[in-house]
Amino acid sequence: MFDSLWVEILFGTMGGLGMFLFGMKLMSEGLQKSAGEGLKRIIEKFTSNRFIGTIVGTAVTVIIQSSSATTVMVVGFVNAGLMNLMQALSVVFGANIGTTITAQLIAFKVTAIAMPAIGIGVVFAMFSTNSKLKYYGEIILGFGLLFYGMEAMTKAFVPLREMQGFVDMFVFFGKNPIIACLAGAVLTMVVQSSSATVGITIALASTGALDFTAAAALVMGENIGTTITANLAALGANRTAKQAALGHFLFNFIGVCYMLVLLPVLIHFVDAITPGAVDFIAADGSKPNIARHIANIHTSFNIINTIVFLPFLPLIAKLCEKLIKPEENTMTKMLRLDANMLKTPSIAIAQARKEVVNMSRISMDMLNLAKESYSTKVSKTGEIKLMEVKLDQYEKEFNDFLSLLSRQNISSETAKTIEELEVVIQNLEKLGDNADNIARFTDRMLRKEMAFSEEADREIKYMFDVVQRFATATLAHYGTDNDIREIDLNDEELVDSLRKKFKNNHMHRLNEGKCNINSGLIFVDIINNLEKAADHVYNVAQVMVYAQEKGLKSS
Incomplete structure (x- = not known):
């Protein structure tokens, strides 16, 4: 009985996460293809103004629904000479805000329209001869799969709240935010998507297995873990691209460090601005209000962190330049074409x-x-x-x-x-x-x-x-x-x-x-x-x- 329950949890989690990630991929690719030329024009409007760069980073990430894709793209732009370090960092700041829109969408709990969205999306994506309609079909299909995957993960996690070992672990996370933060960072490094790990956190918390403090700490760590994608992409890039990737890590890491100290204040602030009691438990044992609280703490952290760091952007850029020194005897490519642009x-x-x-x-x-x-x-x-x-x-x-x-x-x-x-x-x-x-x-x-x-x-x-x-x-x-x-x-x-x-x-x-x-x-x-x-x-x-x-x- 116990073994079959574990199999049910494992398969439910794997299937739900798979649908979530595939849905994210489909939605992101559909959005990129349908808004390709518009996206290109947005990118071409980059200026040295850090505030405009932040707005553009936010807008691009909202359009393509992936901060990892935006930051990897930025690394490619820097490597190609399209952007300087200051521009790149301002875009990365905006990308961190833009990526929180996915958590906000998840928190709306529109799972009721997941199946109709999948059906409509398949019709457009597979049977339409119009390329634009095909792209829209991919977006709708991805949207439906994302929410259906969330529902599958949430259902798979329900038995965990009855398992004492997991209950004790999540209680431990609530009392030790730093450990929870590390766990969130590692999980995001493995999954390579902060949107997915925030989705997992929301699913766990919605079942009642995770309290708000532990969930908030996990979200903090997930913001650190998401920087690994850009740093991996920068391994074969030039010095400035590596500096941009390092700047992304420093921005999130330092932000999480001071925010963990102020975590009780942030939790109280989010609780005050979010409708519904965070600890309210429904008849089925779930917490219907916690998803919105987690989404808001994710957004609040990134907005506050951007406001704090934006005035110090030149200092962060100088720090990155000092930490990543010029490489000697390196072969340079003839072209400024980077594989990261392929996304x-x-x-x-x-x-x-x-x-x-x-x-x-x-x-x-x-x-x-x-x-x-x-x-x-x-x-x-x-x-x-x-x-x-x-x-x-x-x-x-x-x-x-x-x-x-x-x-x-x-x-x-x-x-x-x-x-x-x-x-x-x-x-x-x-x-x-x-x-x-x-x-x-x-x-x-x-x-x-x-x-x-x-x-x-x-x-x-x-x-x-x-x-x-x-x-x-x-x-x-x-x-x-x-x-x-x-x-x-x-x-x-x-x-x-x-x-x-x-x-x-x-x-x-x-x-x-x-x-x-x-x-x-x-x-x-x-x-x-x-x-x-x-x-x-x-x-x-x-x-x-x-x-x-x-x-x-x-x-």
Whole structure:
């Protein structure tokens, strides 16, 4: 009998927690996908103002329903150079407030609508052909699973209040808040979700197995435990990202330390502002009012802690900078793309586009150097080769990042954007290869002291000018909202016609003895590579045209 009861408690807890966590994941992903572009615009509005950063952190966490996701995202932004330490810490402060909305939702006890929500969510998520409705279906389904999981956990915990060993342990927690705090921290580190562990605490307390003091201390510890996610994410990140993760831990840890001393005051304050007696016991032995009290103590702690620490944000940032010193002899990545961004695909795509702009600058610099080398008859192969190696590394890191991103639960629009980025990256890398080839052909001419006829020299310089003009105009528009119709796409056709014309001219010069075969071969190689360079630029332009037309249709 005793064994079967334990099995019932264990399976009920595991199943309830599993549904809760899966519901949280579904709801968070659905919210992120439906609000992706809006979320991106919010992130782009970050300023150095700590108060705005806190508000933004709160808003983003409310939107995606996960402080862990927000703080991990922040670590990624810092690592990518999108945010400085002060901005990151202010966002983390806000994330701590935003995450308490989940506990507030749980405390409303809307379990009666859990099953209808699951049914409606499944219909939209599985059978709707509209992507937006699918996202809304995921949100509703996640919402229903979350509350159904809470109900399952609460029912599973009911027998614990009759077990003397557990009763004694929870009484011990009530008398020893520090131990309860440590237990809450460890539990959250294991589960990797403060929302889930606060949910467990509410479920335990609602059955009558846990008193308010013990529950409050557990919640304090859960606020420490949630910082482990960001610190794990920062392990492979740069120094500033590690400092941001450390700042999150210090903010919560120091806040819990002083709040434990003032715990009786905080409990009295929350009890005074929350309707219903916290210790009221219903006929079934449950405590119907304690959930709201726990949710309010969770929210009150984070709001008070933010108000206390926000004025000292510069000091916390300096402390983090002193504790996390610069690392020596560390290899740095070429790109500012962080795997932590993958949790928010819209942000990952936005940063990828910015890095493509950097990649396009390298390709353009290589083309300009190739032209300079030919015009001045000064070898630039060393400089161009270094850029070519850098470009190859860019392409590799891009492909790795986009491959990981494509494996996430992404929308069809995001999948299409990834394909477009892959096309652009491939063509930029090939454009760099063409510039490298031209530089090597020029270098061969210089080594062998070859020279073109004046007519051939003019033709190559003119073709260079057209390709350079086309590439500059196209790549300058990439990553902007400028109208692609401002670019003269006919330049690609002009380059094609020039290659044919100049090849024919070259054959006439050969027949007339105005140039020799060796220099003629190099002439053909150079104009062929210029024509291919224009083709790669045109491919990038075509992606931009498609993206603009798609944007106009959607608007």
